[in-house]
Amino acid sequence: MIRLENVTKVYPTSTRPALDDVSVEVERGEFVFLIGPSGSGKSTLLRLLLREDVPNEGNVWVANWNVGRLASRRVPRLRQRMGVVFQDFRLLPNKTVAENVAFALEVIGKPRHTIRTVVPEVLDLVNLAGKADRMPSELSGGEAQRVAIARAFVNRPLVLLADEPTGNLDPETSTGIMTLLERINRTGTTVVMATHDRQIVDSMRRRVVELSSGKLARDDSRGVYGTGR
Amino acid sequence: MIRLENVTKVYPTSTRPALDDVSVEVERGEFVFLIGPSGSGKSTLLRLLLREDVPNEGNVWVANWNVGRLASRRVPRLRQRMGVVFQDFRLLPNKTVAENVAFALEVIGKPRHTIRTVVPEVLDLVNLAGKADRMPSELSGGEAQRVAIARAFVNRPLVLLADEPTGNLDPETSTGIMTLLERINRTGTTVVMATHDRQIVDSMRRRVVELSSGKLARDDSRGVYGTGR
């Protein structure tokens, strides 16, 4: 489903590569934790998968797309099959919670009546049924994160990328989110989640890919967070 | 230093109060963890201290200012004596890392040469000495958070408010940040920190104020995160 072949990414203003000769393969339906200290390149890896940026060297494959070499006008189709939860939410500020979630469906041309039934279901799933008409600025950090998850998941993507989706959540809500992601994963969606949350990684016992200064440091099929601290 | 007297805050678009009759007092030089599940009102409490919003009922005192009743033109003076680390960083997007930190000094009219010596020191303290000329968009999440901390601390505030300053950090960096905040606290600065990080709270053994649905649920002088999960 996802394959990185010797991928290197150097940001123009930076001297040290953010990703350095990384090769990883993720099968369809896998659940992968992406860990590593701050600045180790986790977000960068996810950005390459989404074609927010292109690698300097190596190839990035998602499904059958060679993401790094995709023509710009093909990019929307790729993204329509992926769901993303960003570290900083990235909700549309002028749309309500429900409209934000609906947008991911509008973009792929889903008919109105489908949207009207699917959106409330998904909001219910993330425990935000009562806040459908709030604007993003009127949400707490954790609530905004759950809206972002709802939007990423609503169009049943092939791959779901999540960049620290529990970063701003209390342990209880985090557990809820993880249960949700597991459920999504069980429907066949490949999930790649960058995280710092030791407890979650340790308790779930899924595949762990660790980056360190842009290099692949570890790839355990049933890993824990690590030995530090 | 900080005193909340029966403070209630209801957002216009919301039915349930975000803060409900909360009374707390924090002495000069204290270190307080503010905990509670997502949406319990932590950020709201900090917003009231900073006069980003005013309470519907009750009084908020910071030093000798009655914050809720302060004339608008006095607000800048209040804020100049406080340092804040926001949940979403809030760095100035068109200024470099160094300029962002310098801005907090410019605002209080510090002379140029002072700024030129103090800023690199503080950046060194948060381990960002090499990234002084980066733009905020070129930072990883954790790096941005450290810039925010540097800016909040650079003008030696009376009170430092931090809204989940370790939310996006790996355990190691988190420990570094906490050491930093403790050091700042030892210089006499009152620190109020909202967090979800169980490990940090449990290991530091400081005062813990817990909110639950806007109500004060607990106030332990040497508390732990709680019993859940």
Next chain:
Amino acid sequence: MLFVWREAFAGLRRNLTMSIAMVITTAISLGLLGAGLLAVRTIDRTEDLYYSLIAVQVALDEPTSAADPDCSSPVCAGLRDELEANPLVSGVEYESRDAAFERFQRIYAGQSILQLVRPQSLPATLRVTMADPLRGTEIVEQFTGRPGVRNVVDQRSTVQDLFSFLGSVRNATFGLAVVQALAALLLISNTIQLSAFTRRTEVGIMRLVGATRWYTQVPFLIEAVVTGLVGAVLATGGLVLGKIFFLDRLLSGRLLANTIPPVGMSDLLLYVAPVLVVVGAVIATLTGYATLRLYVRT
């Protein structure tokens, strides 16, 4: 599709003062263009009017003028026949001294110069209509100094002054229209850039969620085209008001009356207005498209 229109009008509304300024500037620009077109049209009209009137006048000398009410004298008839035979000439008309005096009285009715002129000072004239009005000088050369001829005048040169006046007016309006159009172009381009800029985060997010470039950009284009069209309509309205309250008064004022033909409402609505609408829409679309291609990366 609905989304696209919703966004376009939201864009215009979101920034109402900006939209108004943009529409006004576009309207003034198009209005000036329209005024220039009207000047051109009027010049054409005036030329038509004068060219049908303009003739080479062969004034006859005193004896012939005094004695010949119908050009029956051999001198007059000879001149007339010769003129009629000339291939440059399309027609010849005889105006006797009495007829000339009557016309003079008509033209200068109520003006003090009338008191200075008596019938005896006016000559009888052969008014020669030219097949090609530009070649009047040839007739002048041919007939000057002939027996019975007092002098020969080509009226064309006297009308030239009027045309140079109208030409100046046209150039000035076109000049202003161009400067103003520059402002309008910049404004339209700018509004789009700004719309795109203020919404760059939003559009960026949309693109990340899988929206196509077309989907996010068409609203901006519609904003531009609507501006162009509304501007054209307002410009036409402004010209109608200008015609009624300024031009009609100016041209019926005594200084210019009977020298410049009035501007017809039909010229305005059937000739100028459609041009403005088309120009407004096309320019706005092109500006919008170019701006999106060149400046809007997201």
Next chain:
Amino acid sequence: MLFVWREAFAGLRRNLTMSIAMVITTAISLGLLGAGLLAVRTIDRTEDLYYSLIAVQVALDEPTSAADPDCSSPVCAGLRDELEANPLVSGVEYESRDAAFERFQRIYAGQSILQLVRPQSLPATLRVTMADPLRGTEIVEQFTGRPGVRNVVDQRSTVQDLFSFLGSVRNATFGLAVVQALAALLLISNTIQLSAFTRRTEVGIMRLVGATRWYTQVPFLIEAVVTGLVGAVLATGGLVLGKIFFLDRLLSGRLLANTIPPVGMSDLLLYVAPVLVVVGAVIATLTGYATLRLYVRT
């Protein structure tokens, strides 16, 4: 302080096309205002010119005109003395038939009407300069029909046409200037709102870090004032070009030559330009200030 200027110019640069559009619109508006002021000035000048020239003309009858080269006949001398004694009259000048013919030849040099007029058809005239040009009709009434008088004409009324023409031009330029000023105001106000809007996150953060309202808003105000000033300078430049390439040609063109006095460069630079600079700066400042108070909350 340095910060403030840095931000203001960064603001203008950040949005260059917008700034240009804003400056052009302001310049055109001020330019039209200036053109209107010039028209007013020209009307004043023309009035001055004509009021000093305008006189009541007492034309003498044929016998007196024919016989009297220096107003020495009793009829003429009597009329002159009586006029000079009249308190409404500030001066009387005698123009003999020959002098009148010379002047006529001078004014209409090269025009066909010259051929129609002979000395005999022109009367000798007493040109009466009025102490109060508006009361010419009283002289007309008093002297019409007196022995030796052919007729009495108050020239003022004939000049009225010219003034109504100039008045129309003035009204049209002022009208356009007002509409354009509206656009300029909206644009300035809007640019500030936009500057503030695009920077609202930034300004919000600055305020949270303790910046005062003044500190964050003054850059916007400076942007507006700079626009107003640059607009005024460009407007003046445009008027200078307009004067050289349009107005001078128009007024020296034969249709209007010798009827409207030319517009002097000193009028433009010493009278109109300072007004434009002051108006531009003041309006921009007020607009900026009002916009910040009313629309910019942060």
